[in-house]
Amino acid sequence: MSEPLLSATQVTRKFGDFTAVDNVSLTVEPGEIVGLLGANGAGKTTLIRMILGLLPATEGDLRLFGHEPSRQTRARLGYVPQGLGLWDSLTARENLDFVDQAFGVDGTPMPEALTDQADRTVGQIGLGYQRQLAFAAALGHTPELLVLDEPTSGVDPLSRARLWDTVHEKAESGVGVLVTTHYMQEAQQCDRLVLMSQGAQVAAGQETDIIGDATALEVETDDWRAAFAALSAAGLLVSLAGTRVRVVDTEADAVAAALADAGLTGTTSVAHATLEEAMVVRERR
Numbered sequence: 001m002s003e004p005l006l007s008a009t010q011v012t013r014k015f016g017d018f019t020a021v022d023n024v025s026l027t028v029e030p031g032e033i034v035g036l037l038g039a040n041g042a043g044k045t046t047l048i049r050m051i052l053g054l055l056p057a058t059e060g061d062l063r064l065f066g067h068e069p070s071r072q073t074r075a076r077l078g079y080v081p082q083g084l085g086l087w088d089s090l091t092a093r094e095n096l097d098f099v100d101q102a103f104g105v106d107g108t109p110m111p112e113a114l115t116d117q118a119d120r121t122v123g124q125i126g127l128g129y130q131r132q133l134a135f136a137a138a139l140g141h142t143p144e145l146l147v148l149d150e151p152t153s154g155v156d157p158l159s160r161a162r163l164w165d166t167v168h169e170k171a172e173s174g175v176g177v178l179v180t181t182h183y184m185q186e187a188q189q190c191d192r193l194v195l196m197s198q199g200a201q202v203a204a205g206q207e208t209d210i211i212g213d214a215t216a217l218e219v220e221t222d223d224w225r226a227a228f229a230a231l232s233a234a235g236l237l238v239s240l241a242g243t244r245v246r247v248v249d250t251e252a253d254a255v256a257a258a259l260a261d262a263g264l265t266g267t268t269s270v271a272h273a274t275l276e277e278a279m280v281v282r283e284r285r
Contacts, residue, residue, distance in 0.1 A: 002029070002030060003065075003066050004027040004028060004029050004063075004176075005028050005029065005030060005064070005065060005144060005145045005176040006026070006027060006028040006051060006063070006064055006145060006176065006178060007026075007027050007061075007062070007063040008024060008025055008026050008027070008047070008050075008051070008060065008061075008062050008063075009025050009060055009061045009062075010023050010024070010025055010059070010060040010061070011023075011024055011025070011047070011050060011057045011059065011060030011061070011062050012024075012057065012058050012059040012060055013043075013046055013047075013050055013055060013057055013058050014058045019199050020043050020046040020199050021043045021046050021047050021050065021199050022043070022198075022199040022200040022201075023059075023060070023200065023201070024043070024047060024060075024194075024196065024199075024200070024201045025060075025201065025204075026178075026194045026201075026204070028145065028176040028177070028178050029176060030144070030174045030175070030176050031171050031172065031173075031174045031175070031176065032171065032176050032177070032191050032192070033167065033168075033171050033176075033177040033179065033189065033190045033191050033192075034176075034177065034178050034179070034190060034191065034192050034193070034194065035179055035180070035181060035186070035187045035190030035192070035193045035194070036048075036178060036179065036180045036193075036194050036196065037180070037181070037187055037193055037194065037195045037196070037279060038180075038195060038196035038197055038283075039197070039283065041198070042196040042197055042198065042199065043196050043198070043199040043200075044149070044180045044196055045082070045149060045180075046199075047196070048147060048149055048178075048180070050062060050069070051064065051069060051147060051178070052069060052074060052077075052079060052147065053068075053069030053070055053071070053073070053074055064076070064077070064145070065144070065145075075103065075141070076143060076144050076145065077143045077144065077145040077146065077147055078138035078139055078141070078143035078145070078146045078147070079138055079146075079147045079148075079149075080131075080134045080135060080138045080146075080147070080148045080149065080151045081149050082149045082150045082153065084130055084131065084133075084134040085134060085137070086122045086130060086133060086134055086137070087122060088121060088122045088123035089121055089122075089123065090121060090122060091118065091119050091120060091121050091122070092110065092114055092117050092118050092119075092120060092121075092122060092125065092129075092133050093110065093118045093119060095122060095133060095137060096108045096110065096133070096136060096137055096140065099137040099140055099141075100140055100141075103140065103141035104141075105140055105141045105142075108136060108137070108139075108140030109136070110136065111132045111133065111135075111136050113129065113132055114129055114132060114133060114136075117129055127154050127155055128155045128156060128159040131151065131152065131155055131159065131163060132159070132162075132163070134151075135151070135163060135166055139166075139170070143175065144174075144175060144176065145175065145176045145177075145178070146167070146170060146175055146176070146177045146178070146179075147178050147179075148167070148177065148178070148179040148180070149179075149180050150180055150181060150182065151163060151167075151179065151181075152164070152181070152183070152186065153182070160183070160186075164186065164189060167179070167189075168189070184274070184275050184276045187207070187275060188207060188275065191206070192204070192205060192206055193205065193206065193207065193209075193210055195210060195279055195282060195283075197282065197283040202282050202283065203279075203282050207275055210275060210278055210279065210282075211272070211273055211274075211275060211278040212278065214248070214272075214273035214277065214278040214281055215248075215270050215271065215272060215273055216246045216247065216248045216270075216271050216272070216273045216274070216277050217246065217247045217248070217250070217252060217255055217268045217269070217270060217271070218241075218244055218245070218246055218268065218269050218270075218271050219231070219244075219245040219246070219247060219255060219259075219266050219267075219268055220244075220266055220267050220268070220269070221245070221259065221264055221265065221266030221267075222265075222266075223264065224240075224243045224244070224245050226262065226264055227245050227259060227262075227264055227266060228240065228245050229262075230258055230259055230261070230262035230264060231245065231247055231255065231258050231259070233258075233262075234254075234257075234258035234261070236250050236254065236255065236258060237249050237250070237277075237280060237281075239276075239277065241274075246271070246277070247268075248273060248277045248280060248281055249280070249281045252268045255268050256268070
C-alpha cells in the first residue's frame with residue numbers, strides 16, 4: 001500500500017476562543033476523489049488552508065506526501081480556490097505563463113474552448129471560461145494531488161460536466177482529488193465523502209454510509225403547494241421532489257397534525273432519504 005497523498009489526523013484550528021476546525025480526520029489516496037461537504041461556515045475552507053500550509057494546525061497531525069505542509073509539498077499539488085486565483089488584468093495566456101514560471105514549467109496548453117479568448121484579459125471573459133483557465137493553471141505542472149474549493153460554482157451544467165470530466169480523467173491517471181461542493185450530483189461522483197458541520201466532522205464514508213438508515217416521509221395530498229406551505233410554517237424540514245412533498249427528521253403524527261391545522265388531509269409513506277436530506281438531518285442533530 002502506498003502512503004496517502006494527504007493525511008489529516010484529528011486536526012484542530014482555533015482562532016482565540018473560536019474553534020474553526022474541530023478534530024477532523026481524512027485521507028486522500030492516489031486516484032481517489034474525496035468530497036468535503038458542509039454548509040457555509042462549516043470549516044471546509046479553513047481546513048483547506050491548513051492543508052496548503054497557509055495556516056498551522058493548533059492540534060493534530062497534517063501530512064502532505066508524508067511530510068508537513070511546506071513550499072516543497074505545495075509544489076506537488078494543484079489548487080483551484082473559490083476565487084479562482086486568476087489575475088483579472090492579465091490575459092488568459094499571461095495568466096498561464098505566470099503560473100508556468102512560478103512552477104518552473106513551460107508551455108501549459110490553452111484549453112481548446114479558450115483559444116479565441118487567449119489574448120483577452122480574464123476580466124473580459126465569462127465565468128465558465130475563467131474556471132476552465134483556473135483548471136489549466138492548476139494542472140500545468142502535473143500535480144499529484146488536486147485541491148478544489150467549490151471549483152464549479154456559478155457555471156452552467158454543461159461547463160460543470162466538462163470540468164468533472166477533467167477531474168475523473170486525472171483521478172484515473174493516479175492523481176488524488178479533494179473537492180468541496182454544494183452540488184449533490186457532484187458529491188455522488190466522489191469515491192468517499194467527509195461531512196463537516198460547525199467545524200466538526202459529523203460523518204464520513206461512501207454515500208450509503210452518510211445516508212445510513214435515514215428516511216423521509218412522502219406526503220400525498222390533493223394540494224401539494226398548500227401542503228408544502230403548511231408543513232414549512234409548522235417548522236418541519238420540507239423539500240420537493242417534483243410535486244412530491246418530502247419531510248425529514250420528524251414523525252408521521254407531526255405531519256398529520258400540521259396538515260390538519262391547515263385544514264388539509266393527506267397520507268404519508270416512508271421512503272429512503274436522499275444524500276442531501278441525510279446531510280440536513282446530521283447537521284441539524
